[in-house]
Amino acid sequence: MDLSYNAEYEQFRTTVAEFLKGHWPVPAEIAEQPRHKQEAWFRTQAIENGYLYRSVPKEFGGSEQEADILKATIIREEFSKVRAPMEAPGIGNMMLVPTLLECGTQAQKERFVSKTLTGEYKWAQGYSEPNAGSDLASLRTRAELRDGPEGQQWVINGQKIWSTLAQYADYMFVLARTEPDAGKHAGISYLLIDLKQPGITIRPIKQVTGGTEFCEVFFDDACTPADWIVGQRGDGWKVSKSTLKHERSSIGGAQTSVNLFEKLLQLAKETTLNGQPAIKDPIIRDRLVTLEGYVQSHLYSNYRQLSMAAAKQNSGYVGLMNKLINTNIGHEVAALAKDLLGENLLYMPPTKGRATGPEKWLNQLMGSLGVAIAGGTSNIQRNIIAERGLGLPRESGDT
Amino acid sequence: MxxxxxxxxxxxxxxxxxxxxxxxxxxxxxxxxxxxxxxxxxxxxxxxxxxxxxxxxxxxxxxxxxxxxxxxxxxxxxxxxxxxxxxxxxxxCTQAILQAGSExxxxxxxxxxxxGEILGSFACAESNDCWLPEQLSLKSEQSLSGTKQHVLYADESDIIVMALAEGGFALLERGASGLSVHKRKLTDRTRHIADIQLDNTPIEHLAGSTDAAAKVFDTALILLAADSFGGARRCIDQAVEYAQTRSQFGVLIGSFQAMKHQLANMALEVEPMRGLYWHSAYAFDHEPLAARRQAALAKAHICDRFLQTARNTIEAHGGIGYTWECDTQILLKRALFNYAYLGTPSVHRKRVADLADW
CATH class of the missing domain: 1.10.540.10 (Acyl-CoA dehydrogenase/oxidase, N-terminal domain)
Structure with a gap:
């Protein structure tokens, strides 16, 4: 056991740090440009040096590096030290790009990957439906191949929901039923759709925080070219699986929980309880350390998983737990925060712009509920842990 | 890494x-x-x-x-x-002589x-739930009079090393004059403890230091955390095995979602603790600045969760889990020992907060 990095990796860390010194914050001549142009410039440099989009081939705009989870970790650590931009956020880079690289045609990769990486194309996810949530495979949005003005095309009818930021997106990847006579899973295909067309209506949903991160999307004879299908007809469920896995692992990082705990600690130092700083209150101290026990367990469990991945070992069922552990820590942070906030609970933070006072914790308090639901609810996570992790019998029902 | x-x-x-x-x-x-x-x-x-x-x-x-x-x-x-x-x-006992003994x-x-030619034991607690090195009051002298509580296998041990006030240590041999052992009815019968009474009993003084006392104490916390992690893991395995073999209403009880969620929640608490105790033991030898706090955190968190997991395991077993003949009662009692021995989790959580200067 050795928690340090060997000389090769320490050298790599130095190289990354030196790169950052020259590139972020951006040099004076770039610094005059607007923020998004600074970020775009920085990302181009970082890709050239092999620090971003490491698993994406060069021909599609990535840096095509050999997979090395320790290097990836060092890059993330060093970038976050100076708050340099990482890969462009969004569902396109998180889910669509890995899916296309795995299952897409050459033409699809050429058409979509590089412009998604740069942020030129923004994507929305079209999975959930009003009556197909946790039981996603019961989805009913249907797509039929029909003759169109330029040959055959898919015609899509139905409704999707919980599409994150669809109101700003250009395209959507959609699970739709194309084989109505096939089985529940075997009837689904994975289609790409241009959202800027008359057959599509997008209606943002106002959520518990007052913000609008999600949308309902209605398809009324919306069209997409016949070859904008990823994988074969009826393979959509399989194609989508790799991306769901991807989303889960990206939520599961312990660093998020560690950072959240440190912010909570700061809140406890800054707020007052019974006439003294809350951090001096014996009950608050006890609860904070109780929570830290979970946070540190999660952190060192992640170090172990990282080490196992680097050594190409299978980490077993612990990987299935990351999302739920993070969710539970978020709930517990919220539980402590509400007792520190007191009267601040009475006021909502602004929906636009940055909240600066303690009221910004309302976003964590409510947002932690969103974390518990998005990407597979906690009860679904428990089913997965029990069935795939502990080996308990699968439930009856057409799962 | x-x-x-x-x-x-x-x-x-x-x-x-x-x-x-x-x-x-x-x-x-x-x-x-x-x-x-x-x-x-x-x-x-x-x-x-x-x-x-x-x-x-x-x-x-x-x-x-x-x-x-x-x-x-x-x-x-x-x-x-x-x-x-x-x-x-x-x-x-071994760690105490290693840390506090002369050449x-x-x-x-x-x-x-x-x-294994001789059997050793270790004593620290005096009275009123005082376990921490800085709470001890017996002082190292030529001979000692007083009480040490909860001493492991006091009757069977050839030597007992006692932690004393101000980082001192003393070694006591079996059959020393004025030494008497007082037994009580035990909860955890896998680790026998007894009180020892000293009446002008001759001792062998060990040099000791507050640092040595801290290291022996941290060793104890880390080993209890490790033992608790093993016990908690066993609880999960027992409960899962039972759910995979016991049928009711014509199906295995492990196919009920209520059971699945209960067991998933238990596993979710236990599995990640492996890293916490590993790191506390690693820190003991490699991260001296973090070591004390990590040992206290591991003891508090893992012993606390072991006890809760043992309780949940008995509940998951139904009636059979509540019997003397089921292994689960031994797990519960082992968990109670680990919870209380060297101070309950709340004692160590307070130390964790103090050690971070919160």
Missing amino acids: EFLLSDEQIEMQDSVRRFLEKTCPSTTLHEIFDSEDGHSRELWQGIVDLGIPAMIVPEAYGGLGLELLDLAILTETLGYATTPGPFLGHAL EQKQAWLPKLAS
């Missing part, structure tokens, strides 16, 4: 596990649990033969010269099997402890 056990370490764990499966199956465990002294010589000799008492003893004194992590991972394996016997007291004392005692 290699936060993993080596192949040798995994092999050591496996050989201890195989030995325990053979030598201490459930029937034997219950026999020892129900016995008068809670000490099987055959089992202890096997543990000695596996080299466990020699692990942290330097090679110069006849030991294997390994680190606390090596001892901790085997403690996990012993905890998994709720192994009865004097291991914990012997290990702490002569190390040469005199460590080879015998490493080889």
Whole structure:
């Protein structure tokens, strides 16, 4: 056991740090440009040096590096030290790009990957439906191949929901039923759709925080070219699986929980309880350390998983737990925060712009509920842990 | 970055596990649990033969010269099997002489402890739940009068090292004049404890220091955390196995979602704690600045969760789990020992907060 990095990796860390010194914050001549142009410039440099989009081939705009989870970790650590931009956020880079690289045609990769990486194309996810949530495979949005003005095309009818930021997106990847006579899973295909067309209506949903991160999307004879299908007809469920896995692992990082705990600690130092700083209150101290026990367990469990991945070992069922552990820590942070906030609970933070006072914790308090639901609810996570992790019998029902 | 056990370490764990499966199956465990002294010589000799008492003893004194992590991972394996016997007291006695003894004392005692030629024990608590080194009041003198509580295998041990006030230590030999042992009815019969009364009893003084006292105490916390992790993991395995074999309403109870969620929640608490105790043991030898706080956090969190997991395991078993003949009652009592011995979780959480200067 050795928690340090060997000389090769320490050298790599130095190289990354030196790169950052020259590139972020951006040099004076770039610094005059607007923020998004600074970020775009920085990302181009970082890709050239092999620090971003490491698993994406060069021909599609990535840096095509050999997979090395320790290097990836060092890059993330060093970038976050100076708050340099990482890969462009969004569902396109998180889910669509890995899916296309795995299952897409050459033409699809050429058409979509590089412009998604740069942020030129923004994507929305079209999975959930009003009556197909946790039981996603019961989805009913249907797509039929029909003759169109330029040959055959898919015609899509139905409704999707919980599409994150669809109101700003250009395209959507959609699970739709194309084989109505096939089985529940075997009837689904994975289609790409241009959202800027008359057959599509997008209606943002106002959520518990007052913000609008999600949308309902209605398809009324919306069209997409016949070859904008990823994988074969009826393979959509399989194609989508790799991306769901991807989303889960990206939520599961312990660093998020560690950072959240440190912010909570700061809140406890800054707020007052019974006439003294809350951090001096014996009950608050006890609860904070109780929570830290979970946070540190999660952190060192992640170090172990990282080490196992680097050594190409299978980490077993612990990987299935990351999302739920993070969710539970978020709930517990919220539980402590509400007792520190007191009267601040009475006021909502602004929906636009940055909240600066303690009221910004309302976003964590409510947002932690969103974390518990998005990407597979906690009860679904428990089913997965029990069935795939502990080996308990699968439930009856057409799962 | 290699936060993993080596192949040798995994092999050591496996050989201890195989030995325990053979030598201490459930029937034997219950026999020892129900016995008068809670000490099987055959089992202890096997543990000695596996080299466990020699692990942290330097090679110069006849030991294997390994680190606390090596001892901790085997403690996990012993905890998994709720192994009865004097291991914990012997290990702490060894660490105390290693940390606080003079060169002569190390040469005199460590080879015998490493080889199992003698059995050692450790005493610290005095009264009113005072366990921490800075709470002790008995002082090191030529001879001692007073009480030490909750001493592991006090009757069977050849020597007992006592932690005293101001980082002092004293060594007491079996049969010393004025030494009497007082037994009470025990909760956890896998680790026998008794109070010892000293009346002008001659002792051998160990140099000691507050740092030595801290290290011995941290060792105890880390080993209890490791034992608790092993016990908690066993709880999960027992509960899962039961859910996979017990049928009601014509189906395995493990197919009920309520059961699945209960077991998933238990596993979710237990599995990540492995990293926490590993790191506390690693920090003992490699991260001196973090070591004290990590030991306290591991003891508080893991012993706390072990007890809750043991309770949940009994609940998951239904009626059979509530019986004396089921292994779960032993797990529950082991968890109660680990929870209370050296101070409850709230005591150590307070230390964790204080040590961070919150």
